[in-house]
Amino acid sequence: MTTVVTGATGQLGRLVVPALLAKGVPATDIVALGRDEARLADLAALGVTTRKVDYTDAEAVTEALAGADRVLLISGSEVGQRLPQHQNVIDAAKAAGVSLLAYTSIPHADTNGMQLAAEHRATEEAITASGLPSSFLRNSWYVENYSGQLDTYREHGTVLGAAGDGKVSPATRADLAEAAAAVLVAEQPKPVYELGGAAVTLTELAATVSEVLGQPVTYTDVPAEELRKVLVGAGLPEPYAAVLADADLGLCRGELEVDTDDLESLLGRPATSLADGLRAAL
Incomplete structure (x- = not known):
């Protein structure tokens, strides 16, 4: 039974392969796909088959999925281009007659009003x-979305956002990769998993950052438009800054909040806490 992991050179995908191996899937039964051949080398060293494939190359994707039984489609990173890219994988998976196509989506994709949710919802529908x-x-959200900003939090003493008292359910990439591997080996996986760790407000995030850094860090709430301008001033492209500001509005509406049941059921243990994830990054 061949299991294909797409996007295997990405930050999430490359963690799924060792998670599959840890669950007893033979290396010879795993195919890892990615755009960067150099970043596939360490996965090849684990004994898995690797192939350089871009989602935009429908023919190459079809060839790579031939003979596959289970496929993990990790969502592409090019916002605005993802649906046609994902469709190539869906078409290839259908041609291969796979027994499972798993897709990394966003919480409450069918009702989520965030800009980022649109392509996920369309992909689920496809x-x-x-x-x-x-x-x-x-x-x-990944814990790493926040741990990657620890230096900024330390420098400015604040977490800046437009989320009000909304809650997010951050989980580490490692936990989400392990959960994905669990779905790929499950006999009868559920149609939908809402995956996340313990929910926190950004005020609570700031308090945890303070604890981890050992210095005061507070949450500063601003209007979404002001947040967009600050992000642009920090060097982010305007369209990306607008998407991030809109994401905070979705966070404010509770669209990134889930309970921990699905994740912890797949892990068979408690999810890694926000504090532990931040400490590990530090």
């Missing part, structure tokens, strides 16, 4: 329309 057996892994 997968459903394909008739393939599927499982949607609706991942909340």
Whole structure:
């Protein structure tokens, strides 16, 4: 039974391969796909088959998925281009007659009003329309979204956002990768998993950052438009800054909040806490 992991050179995908191996999947039964051949080398060293494939190359994707039984489609990183890229994988998976197509989505994708949710919702709809057996892994924000900003929090003494008292359910990439591997080896995975760790407000995030850094860090709430301008001033492209500001509005509405049941059921243990994830990064 061949399991294909797309996007295997990305920060999440490259963690899924060792997670599959840890669950007893033979290396010879794993195929790791990615755009960067150099970054596939360490996965090849684990004994898995690797192939350089870009989502935009429909023919190459079809060839790579030939003979696959289970496929993990990790969502592409090019916002605005993802649906046609994902469709190539869906079409290839259908041609291969896979027994499961798992897709990394966003919480509450069917009702989520965030700009980032639109392509995820459309991809879920395309997968459903394909008739393939599927499982949607609706991942909340990564802990790494925040741990990557620890130096900034330390420098400025604040977490800046436009989320009000809304809650987010951050989980580490390692936990979400392990959960994805669990779905890929499950006999009868659920159609939808809402995946995240313990929910926190950004005020609570700031308090945890303070504890981890050992210095005061507070949360500063600003209007979304002001947040967008600050992000642009920090060097982010305007369209990306607008998407991030809009994401905070979604956070404010509770669209990134899930309970921990699905994640912890797949892990068979408690999810890694926000504090532990931040400490590990520090």
